[in-house]
Amino acid sequence: MMRYNPSLTVSRLIATKNGHFLYDEHFHLGINILSGCNGGGKTSIIQLLVFGLGYEVPAWKDEAGSCDSVYIGLKANGIDITIRRDINGKEKQPMWFCFMSIDDALNSGIENWKKHSYSSQYGGISFSQKLFDIFHIPEAKADANNNNITMHQILRLIYGDQSNASGNIFNVELFDSAFKRESIGNYLLGLYDNDLYSHKIELIEEDKKLTKLISEISAIHSVVGKTSFSREYGTVEAEKREYLKQISELSQEVINIKLESFGEYKDEKSTSEKIAVNNIKLKTSLYECESEIRALEYDIEDSEQFIRELKDKKSAIKDAIIVNKSISIFSFQTCPCCQSKLNNSKENTCILCGTETNQKGEANENLLRMSSEIDLQISESNRIIERKKNNLKNLKNKRKDLRTNLRKSIIESSSVITSINNKTESKIFGCYQKIGYLEEKIENLDKIAELLNSISELTDERDKIQKRVSELKDIIAKKENIYRLREPEVRECISENLISVLKKDIGSEDEFSLAEYIEFDFASNNISVNGKSSFSESGMVYLYNSFRLALLMTSLEKRYLRIPRFLILDGIENGGMEDSRSKNFQKAIHDLLSDSQVEFQIIFATKSIEGTLNNNNYIVGSTFTKDSKSLKFT
Template identity: 30%
Template sequence: MKNNTSVYDQFFYQGINIIRGDNGTGKSTIMDLIYYGLGAELSEWTAEPLSCDKVFLEVSCNTGIYTLSREIEQTGKSPMLICEGDYLSSTKTENQWLKYLNRRSDERHSYSQQLFDMMNLPQHKNNDSANLTIHQILRLMYLDQITAPTKILRYDTNYDNANIRQAIGEYLLGLDDLDIHELRQQLIELERDFSKIEGELKAIYKLLSKGQQDFTADKLHAEILAVESEIYQSLQKKEEIRFKTKKELDDMQKEQAKLILMEINKCTEKLENLHVQSSFLSNEIIDSTLFLQSIDYRIKSLLESKITNESLGSLNFKYCPACLTKIETIRQDDICGLCKSPKNEDSTKKSYLHMLNELNFQKRESEKILQSNKNLLDEIKTKIPELENLLSMSKLNYKDYLQSNSAMESQIAEISNRIGFLESKHQNLKERLEFFANIEALIKEKQQLVVKISEVKDALAAKKEKTKNRLLEVCSQLETTTMNIVKMDLGFEKDFENPEEFEFSFPRDTMWLNGKSKFSASSMVLLKNSFRLATLVESTKDINYRFPRFLLIDNIEDKGMMPSRSHNFQNIMVEMCEELENPYQLIYTTSMISPKLEGGNYCRGIFYKKGTHTLELNKI
């Protein structure tokens, strides 16, 4: 519709419907509009349909006749209006139209859910992101010209992955009990959460030294209690000093000054040793890294040498590569063709294997040493700041003793400095406790996810086991029917004449005939269409299929299809469909209709000549 005027109005009957016309007359436009009107998301429009306002479709479903309406938007995600009854009656009433969004809301479910209900198709009972939508199942019902002929499903740039493709196939062929797709979605979410937590923990561990990684909340709690106890004792000691005699304080000051000086010397010596160790380990790490690089290069060179040896061993030189003198040819496998020395291939292979094993052993041992040195260096880098803080505090205390006017002042100053240090340490330990508590929470959550993932995998395996027989039965029948169709081709592809096996995979979006997944472009089109026709045929025979028995084919002459080959396939489609007993609808387009079908009961509308268009926009 454009400006409330119909620019294309055609009745499509149950069974076969053919739209014919020259290339460029808008046959694909009609197929895209049907595809979009049924609920697909379509954003790649040509100018003609995009200039229109709305598309209306009258559809017959399991529960009755309905009229669907969607505004044509560039995004392809416009809502759908649904009215119960045929198109003519829907134009006479306005208040019976119900509006549905492409995603469900709190007030109303999506148009996908409504269409599934109208077709009496079961639905997954989980969230929108995991549900199959009408857009997804239409991907198996529409063969367009843009999608590569090697692909089973219509291309989708927004919602396509192996899991979704598998769910589409299993759902429409009736291979699952609806729980399998939901379990797969749960597994994906659980594994995503697991990977996220594992990544966070790896990043944390990378920042921590080996010694810090061994900390636990219990250890930190114990250390905090010890620091709190020392702070309490220092405060008590500070109070006791006020009641000491001058002589006692002087003696204590001298003894404390001596202890502080010893502590300063001790810390200085430790710091010097740690800096020496740090420098040594840094050099060792650099040397080990370079040594490992050299081992990798030697392993690579050894493997290249082995390949070269094997290649040259099979060559017979006619002239000496050094002086170009003709070489006497001796055709013996155990004699070198160049120097005539005896060859022992077993001994050569053993030598290569021995050297490779030796290099790999050196690499493993060097990697262990490298990692050990890195861990030691991390521990040292953690200890150095702690010792530097302790040394600074001790020097400050010693300075206070030297500058103090009285023994009491120096004693109190020393204890106050110690209390300040302990309080700072206490705060640091509390922050670390919170940090490690978060780590332990992540570890606990990771462990819970491992259990949940295992449970979902077990449930998924049990469900798959129950549907195994159904899977084998459906796949076998589909494969047989597809091969029977392919056999009727006119001999354009040798493998099609008497195929021995046909396989398909929805997750991989691929088909194989006699083990091959690629043929000429036109042969791939015919194989793809044969498989889709087989799906339609089998869906009318098997009540467990959920395929809506509806097919849009817009690629009959795609990829350079010869007229005779196209005519033959059209005749095959019609003959097979005419034998079907249950209701179905097939709509296909062609620019070279089979002479047997031209002008017959299956043709819809005129033959659109070059220069005309299916959309009569000149009406407006």
């Protein structure tokens, strides 16, 4: 069979409490049926399964909520992965990943498990982001608050929750919005490609940067407007040089005045020596500060180069996975190097080198582990660089203060001579006043120069970001025009598939058997048949479960859908549905999916199994009863 990616298949589910297995069953491709009486624990197993996959269960069944942990062996795009989530009665639990089959993972040490949190708000990689990376599907925004689409949001559409209101496409949750539902639905229908979503995400970030830069530039302009420098000198530096020249002349004038009365200045020698020592200390500190700045700048550049190498390595790993998948389908008869005949015929071994393998034609699990470790290294390196940049900023401020203090000290050293009489004191005091005034103007010019330099740097950065924002808007507009043509195609396919399911119904709704046109709207969470959207309670249950089935069927026809060829239905008999109608729906599932040449998995729970499906090819485990429930606590 073919496999369309993204693809998700559950192979084994384990629920534990105090180290004991309360549930342990294997699942298979195609149709999987959980059967049992009402109260037998079918919904408990469904809740444990969807929670393990990343869903936030709103109302736990007592038995399911009392479990400690759930382990799920699954194939993501054909790759064996084991995940674990601990329940602990808390929301938004993290997820643990082990890139091995579940049999190997259960016997593996903790060093082979990687933890990912529910959210990435603290700088880490969330488990949804990790799963999306494994599925090779992009991140995308779910709402106007820049919250990402998560596995929970995807499962709201591909998991029919028994407790969900029957007239809703999506499972109901608090703080939901029409925009969010529409974003998730369009994302899963593949109405935009990966580049478009990444460009939209980048545009949001670049727009934020641009807004911040414009605000900073405006603020600095406001400050510069309140300061001034003499335009007759042309530039700040030219005016500063003129003031330094005047200070030098005034300092020399002070010295000349004092030299005329040299005999009266014997006590100034010790003061001058002290100032000279202070100058040396300041120069030494300034040199050390300059050295630290150069070393830190080099260190930051080295760290940024390291991150670029990590990203290149991650990209190479993804390429290696793709190449590995392509090569693994070939059967080599001769060595591609020396052309000698290959005689290795053992199963699960490499045909070239004879090394034992645990996968056939699939990507190396070690590559995924390496990719996960690289993600953590990149995240940690970014935090380290941020700290170094803060240190660099502090060092530059320190350098500025040292330069100012050194200049003042040098001026002071050239001017320290005691006045000999009132007349001399008056002359010297006048020179000192002028020097102080000029020094203050130089400090003001330094601030202006710094502000003007900041404006220049920020303006360059603003122009660069503005250019990128314009490029992104053009790219997004072009792509949206292209992919807007895809929407009617996929909607028509879903409608046709839904009509084919409805026409097989044996219920009393005439609109189902006479269905001609379907309208569905993710934003309003509503479906209508021939313009009618209100039916009996059991009819609503049938309609909305049929819609989810139509989504799965469409994903088997259209490769570009991001629905992972996976569906879970709980409560197909809700709304007082008769057993005969439920069994007919089960037969419709089988008949409509049996000819598919694309891998899929559907898991549903029922208390009454349709006759042709009542065998081990479809049933998972045993039938649950009140005396033998799904979770074995004793």
